[in-house]
Amino acid sequence: MRGAISPAVAQAAGAATAPLDVSLRINGTEHRLSLDPRTTLLDALREHLHLTGSKKGCGLGQCGACTVLMDGMRVKACLSLAALAQGREIKTIEGLAQGDELHPLQASFIERDAFQCGYCTSGQIMAGVACISEGHAGSPQDIREWMSGNLCRCGAYDHIVAAIQDAAAVYSSTQEG
Amino acid sequence: MTAALIGKSVSRVDGRLKVTGAATYAAEFEVPNLAHAAVVRSIVANGRIASIDTAEAERAPGVIAVVTHRNAPRLAYQPHKGLPDAAVGERLHVLQDDRVNHQGQPIALVLAETLEQAVYAAEVVRVTYRNEAAATDVAGVDPVLPTGKPAEWEIRRGEPDSAFEQAEFRVDQTYVIPRENHNPIEMFATIAAWEGDSLTLWDKTQWVHNVAEEIAAVFGIAAENVRVISPFVGGAFGSGLRCWPHVTLAALGARVAGRPVKLVLSRREMYYGVGYRPHTVQRVALGASRDGQLQAIRHEGHQETSTYEEFTEALLSATRFLHACPNVHTRHRIAPMNVHTPTYMRAPGEASGMYALESAMDELAVALDMDPVELRLRNEPDKDEFKDLPFSSRSTRECYRAAAERFGWAQRTAAPRSMRDGRSLIGWGMASATYPMNYAPASAMARLLPDGTAEVMSAASDMGPGTWTSMTQVAADTLGLPIERVKFTLGDTNLPRAPIHGGSMTMASVGSAVQAACRKARDEALGGAGANDLEEAMKLLGQAIEATADVAPGDETKRFSMHAFGAVFVEVAVDPDLGETRVRRIVGAYGAGRVVNPKIARSQCIGGMIGGIGMALMEHSAVDPRNGRVTNANLAEYAVPVHADAPPVMDVIFVDEHDPHVNPLGVKGLGEIALVGVAPAIANAIFHATGKRVRELPITPDKLL
Numbered sequence: 001m002r003g004a005i006s007p008a009v010a011q012a013a014g015a016a017t018a019p020l021d022v023s024l025r026i027n028g029t030e031h032r033l034s035l036d037p038r039t040t041l042l043d044a045l046r047e048h049l050h051l052t053g054s055k056k057g058c059g060l061g062q063c064g065a066c067t068v069l070m071d072g073m074r075v076k077a078c079l080s081l082a083a084l085a086q087g088r089e090i091k092t093i094e095g096l097a098q099g100d101e102l103h104p105l106q107a108s109f110i111e112r113d114a115f116q117c118g119y120c121t122s123g124q125i126m127a128g129v130a131c132i133s134e135g136h137a138g139s140p141q142d143i144r145e146w147m148s149g150n151l152c153r154c155g156a157y158d159h160i161v162a163a164i165q166d167a168a169a170v171y172s173s174t175q176e177g
Numbered sequence: 178m179t180a181a182l183i184g185k186s187v188s189r190v191d192g193r194l195k196v197t198g199a200a201t202y203a204a205e206f207e208v209p210n211l212a213h214a215a216v217v218r219s220i221v222a223n224g225r226i227a228s229i230d231t232a233e234a235e236r237a238p239g240v241i242a243v244v245t246h247r248n249a250p251r252l253a254y255q256p257h258k259g260l261p262d263a264a265v266g267e268r269l270h271v272l273q274d275d276r277v278n279h280q281g282q283p284i285a286l287v288l289a290e291t292l293e294q295a296v297y298a299a300e301v302v303r304v305t306y307r308n309e310a311a312a313t314d315v316a317g318v319d320p321v322l323p324t325g326k327p328a329e330w331e332i333r334r335g336e337p338d339s340a341f342e343q344a345e346f347r348v349d350q351t352y353v354i355p356r357e358n359h360n361p362i363e364m365f366a367t368i369a370a371w372e373g374d375s376l377t378l379w380d381k382t383q384w385v386h387n388v389a390e391e392i393a394a395v396f397g398i399a400a401e402n403v404r405v406i407s408p409f410v411g412g413a414f415g416s417g418l419r420c421w422p423h424v425t426l427a428a429l430g431a432r433v434a435g436r437p438v439k440l441v442l443s444r445r446e447m448y449y450g451v452g453y454r455p456h457t458v459q460r461v462a463l464g465a466s467r468d469g470q471l472q473a474i475r476h477e478g479h480q481e482t483s484t485y486e487e488f489t490e491a492l493l494s495a496t497r498f499l500h501a502c503p504n505v506h507t508r509h510r511i512a513p514m515n516v517h518t519p520t521y522m523r524a525p526g527e528a529s530g531m532y533a534l535e536s537a538m539d540e541l542a543v544a545l546d547m548d549p550v551e552l553r554l555r556n557e558p559d560k561d562e563f564k565d566l567p568f569s570s571r572s573t574r575e576c577y578r579a580a581a582e583r584f585g586w587a588q589r590t591a592a593p594r595s596m597r598d599g600r601s602l603i604g605w606g607m608a609s610a611t612y613p614m615n616y617a618p619a620s621a622m623a624r625l626l627p628d629g630t631a632e633v634m635s636a637a638s639d640m641g642p643g644t645w646t647s648m649t650q651v652a653a654d655t656l657g658l659p660i661e662r663v664k665f666t667l668g669d670t671n672l673p674r675a676p677i678h679g680g681s682m683t684m685a686s687v688g689s690a691v692q693a694a695c696r697k698a699r700d701e702a703l704g705g706a707g708a709n710d711l712e713e714a715m716k717l718l719g720q721a722i723e724a725t726a727d728v729a730p731g732d733e734t735k736r737f738s739m740h741a742f743g744a745v746f747v748e749v750a751v752d753p754d755l756g757e758t759r760v761r762r763i764v765g766a767y768g769a770g771r772v773v774n775p776k777i778a779r780s781q782c783i784g785g786m787i788g789g790i791g792m793a794l795m796e797h798s799a800v801d802p803r804n805g806r807v808t809n810a811n812l813a814e815y816a817v818p819v820h821a822d823a824p825p826v827m828d829v830i831f832v833d834e835h836d837p838h839v840n841p842l843g844v845k846g847l848g849e850i851a852l853v854g855v856a857p858a859i860a861n862a863i864f865h866a867t868g869k870r871v872r873e874l875p876i877t878p879d880k881l882l
Contacts, residue, residue, distance in 0.1 A: 017238075038293040047292060052205035053198015055411070057362040058444040062812040065362050093198035102196065110192035113780045116641030118195030119363040119411025125196060140825065148819040151812060153362050153412050154641045155787025156780060157823035 022083050026051065027095025035082055042066045044082035045092060053093035053122045057151070064150030067123035067130075068092050074130035093122035096129070105129055105167035114163040116154035124150050128164045137168040182654035183842075186776035190660070191409075191645040200409045203381040204366035204441045211368070212241055213292040214430045214440040215299035216423065217285035218449060219277045222515040222805035223311035226275040226284060230303040234287060237301065239294030241434050244286040246272050250432065252425070253397025259387040260677050261418035263518060265324045266486030271422045272429065277306065278485055279517045280313075280805040281449025286426050288434045292441075311515040312484070313805035315456045320479035320510035323487050332497065334563070335504030341473035344464025348540045352461065352533040353873040356481070356798040357454040358807075359522050360817060361640075363411020364444060365451055367427035370437035375402045376428055382407050383417035383638050383678040385670045391420035392428055408668040410640035410678075414788075415521040416451045417640065418679045423450055448810035452520025453798060455480040457492060459533035463541045464504075469555045471502040476534060479510035483518040487511055491526030495611050495853075496534050497563035498738060500556040505563075516805055521679060523788060524849035527612050528856065532792075532874065535608035535857035540870065549607055549861065550577050550586065561738030569737035569838035572768025573609065576744040579830050580766035581607075584746040593868035601750040604866025610743035610767070610854030615682035616840040618729040620673035621690035623652065623698040625722040629712040631656055633695060634666040637687040638678035641784075642848055643777035647684060648691050650773060651842070655695035657711055665691075673725060681741075681846025684773060686728070689841040693726035733838050741845040743767040745789075745854040749862040756878030758863055760790050760822070763855070766830040770845035775831065782829040782851040789855020791818045795875050 019034045024044065033048055042059075045051040045068075054077050057065035061079040068077045069091040096103040105128050108114070115121040127150045131137050136146035143161045152160065194200040219226075231243040249272035262268065271283050285302050289295035312318050322330050341347065368379040376398070382388045385405040393400040410417060423440055430438040442450065457480045464473035476496040482488045493507040522528075542549040557574060560567050581587070589605045590596055596603035621635040633652040639645050644667055653663040666672065676686045699711055702722045706714035715722070733739070748762040763786045772778045795816035799808045809815045836843050856874060863881070864870045871880045 036291055036293040038297075039291075043292060046205070050207055051198075052201070055202075055363065056204075056441070057364065057411075058812050060444060060811055060813070062444075063362055093196075097197055102193070106196040109196045110188050113189065113192075113776050115192075115195055116643070116780055116784060117361070117363070117410060117412040118191070118200050118641070119202065119361070121195050122198045144820040144823060148821045151362060151817060151819060152787075153360055153414070153817065154780075155784035155818065155823075157787060157818075157820050158783050158827050159780060161820070161823070 020083055023086055024082065024090060025088065026090045027092060037083055039082045040078055041080040041082045041085045042077035045077060051092055051094050055119055055122055057120065064127060065120050065123040067126040067150065069126060069130060074127050093126060096125065104170040105163065108163040108166040112159045112163040112166065114159040115156050120150060120152045124152065124160055131164060132168045132171055137164050140165065182650040182660055183773050185650065185774065187646060187650055187660060187774055189643060189646045189777065190649050202363055202409045202411050203368065203379050203407060204439060206368055206379045208368055208370055208437045210436050212288050212290065212434045212436055212438050213295040214427060214438050215287045215295035216283050216426060216446065217287065217299050217302045218446065219280060219282040219284050221277055221306045221308050222280045222313050224277050224309040225307045226277060227305040227307045229285065231285065233301045234298040237294065237298040239290035240298045241288040241290065243298065243302065244272060244430065244433050245284065246274050249273065249429065252395050255394040255397055257391055257394030259391060261521065263486035263488045269422050269485060271425055279483065279515050281446065281517065283422055283426055286430050288430050288438060311805060313515055314802035315481050315512060315514065318512040318514055320512045323489055323511050331508040333506045337473045337475050337504040337506035340504035341462055341464040341475060344472045345467055346465045346541065346544050348537050348544060349462040350537060350540060350872055352459045352536055354457045354529050354532060355874065356456045356800060357522060357792065357796045358448055358798050358815060359414040359416035360447065360812065360815065361412030361414060361416060364442045364447055365423060366441040367424050368437060368439045369427040369431040371431050374398055377404045377406065378424065378428065379406050380424060381410055381417055382420065383410065383413050383640055385636050385668060386674050387677065388420045388424060389670045392424060395425050396428065405670045406668065407638060410638055413640040414523045415525060415679060418521055418677060419452065421451050444812060445810045448798060448807040449517060452518065454522035455482065455488065455519035457529045461533050461537040463537050465541055465545065469545050469547050469552050471500055471556050473504040474502045475506045477508045478530065479512055481514050481516060481519060482511045483516055484513050486518040488519045490521060492530040495527055495531055498558065498561040499609060499611055500553065501558035501562060502556065524612060524852045527849065527853045528792065531608065531610065531853050532856045535854065536860050536872065539606065539861040539864065548591065550581055553577065553609060564738050566736065566738045569739045570768065570834055570836040571742055572832045572834050573742045575832045576742060576766040576768055579832055580744045580746045580764045583828055583830060584764040586746060593865055598750060600753065602753050602866040604749045604751065604862035604864065606858050606862030606865050607744060607746045608854040608857035608861060610745055610850050611740050612681060612850035612853055614685065614739040614741060614839045614845040615680040616685040616730045617676035617682050618727065619675050619686040619690035620725060620727045621687065621694040622673050622723065622725045623694040625698050625702050625715055627715050627719050627721065629715050630662045631658060632664050632666065633691055634672045635675045635687050635690055636670055636672040637667040637675035637683055639667060640678060642683065642781050643774060644683055644687065646777060647773045648687060651688050651691045652695050655692050656699050681848045681850065684844045685840040685842060685846055688773065688844060689728045690726055692841060693728050694724050697726050698722050698724035728841065737838050739839050741767065741769040741850045743850050743854060745858040747858040747862045749859060749866055751863060751866045751881060756881035758794055758876060760824045760859060762826040763824050764828040766832055767847065767850060768832045768834045769847050769850060770834055770836045770839060771843040772831045773844060778831065778847055779829045781847045783827045785851020786827055786855055787818050787823060788852045789859065790822060793856040793859035793874060793876060797875050
């Protein structure tokens, strides 16, 4: 009995898979890796590049903790094979701040106490960044609907919504200004 | 002198680490030469392994070893029981014999170079079983009293049976709560690395010292030789209190492989190896006079446990003292089954027991045609009638008043189905909440440095409530230093011992130890330097000052009954055609002593409310009664609240409460009481909305149609 293994099971017939050379562009840096073709983008980040900010909460695309941006769109890194992410621009939580300066949504997460354990936080923030840029942060109700793919078992939803609203306001004021 | 920090809404000191992805959870430590592990688990609930063929797995690329009961090293499994272990029974031994006790029991461990290779090889281990009859249907198991003195499990005061028979108003109903799983978003993970006979474990746990002691007992080595590191815990809610068999597997794997091993459970495995809130069946009988005085309470409950351990929880505790009543009977039983042992899940016992009790109180209020708040006020006790002790403090009246006022309870019309918003049926319901104040021995160390900074430490945990931050606040406040100058460290067995991170006791226990250590260090520094200002004293001394303090409860438990109390008010909207319930508002008021950080405390309370929405409306580990398999062992089919389920209005009130008796800091803890009362308040609101009393959680749409 195992779970969260769909890519591996799909490849079961070809257990003796030869490593694959994969080039991944993450947070603006090119990384060359030799990967088992079954490796998900999430495992490539966590196990091969030690970029552990993207979290694994289910491996089945159900919790959203692994959310990253791929060419600006939010995707679940646990459902993306690393080899298929070649040539895409991937942004993870590690690439969000500009040096010491936090992204407005990171700052508002701290200010609003939009997390407890912190494990879903990277995914919430990456999804939140996309939620704002998609134009889905117009009202608390909108945010709740468009953020519902990101589970928070500590139940910080109320504060996450407030943090996204705050950051969305910063965005619109910068754009207007 | 700096401004007081205790009581201030400081932002989390670990916030930056968490929002940048830099906080390091158990599976994320960089350990060189790591091998990856995957577990093969039984697919029967009871029997023996007839055959286990590992040949194909061993031939698979990258596989280092396949460990089964046939080739596993024999483990010492010396006696050891930590606080979270069942008092009666023996923990599951892994890979030591061919016996299978429950679905999902580990029966083989695959070690490989990569995660993909380990997971693949685990799939091709072929196992056959000799099945034996299994007890997997909770409805078909006769409950029995747990081992021990019957007086521990059955308590009587007055004449509950005759008083109930003679009562003018009576309620007698049965309430069912299915099994629930904690489902923290971080899955359990352990990295194990041996160096000779010394072992380092990077582990997800709520108690590093207990992991060290348990693994030392399992392997027959000294606890001092096991170091456990756990700085961040991605939620646990009780699932990390015990040291579970997968930690043993990781250490065993590392020994067999001769190199460090990482084992991360899959989400499915989280339903078979790290406990759950047990299925409970409770019968509550209440008898009252016409004026609403309780004359009899009979509360019986039983819960599932495993065949090898007798897990019990505080299911009936609150019934004995929450409401005044001269005639009370409680009886707690267990139903041993071929399942893995359940464990403590947020507000263990109280959350389940109070769902039944507070639902029954609501039914009694309806029978009496009395406001449910008024019914509770008429049964306010002036002491703990079970222990015959005064309460150290009890703010129930203030909680009812404050929450009712904020909620607008006076506008409620009593009749079910009498309130509407468009086509939605609106229901307003309430329930009481209570959880014991727990305070346990704890130690902390404070080190003052000549540059005017301080390092403070204790081997506590932080699974989310904010231990990192609240302890830094207590330390800085006590030392009189700005918070930026104080660095608090936790989560390592090399630090002074802290109690288990559960039972809402961390703030009371570790907080009091931190305060004591800081006072001691400060007094030493000021006295040694003959100065009035700490920074000046440290400059004068020119060397570090260290002080360790141990705190422990005194005789206050003999003099007082000590609990936090609260009240939860809820508004639901029920779609009359679809049976869907939406929680629109929750107001909770809590008398929980001193609140160290209102901002973080609010997070804990709204988190409990969200947890309660899950308990009331969604959560259910659906166990197949034929074979004990959890049919929805994933986060798509085990429904938990999502963003869209969060009520637009969540209001948290901390009533002013000063309790000098509970512990030096005067705190009662918040983690558990935040959940207690939410599910019954929602169930009561649903009755008010629909006129339907659902006595089996979760209240899904099918039950309202």
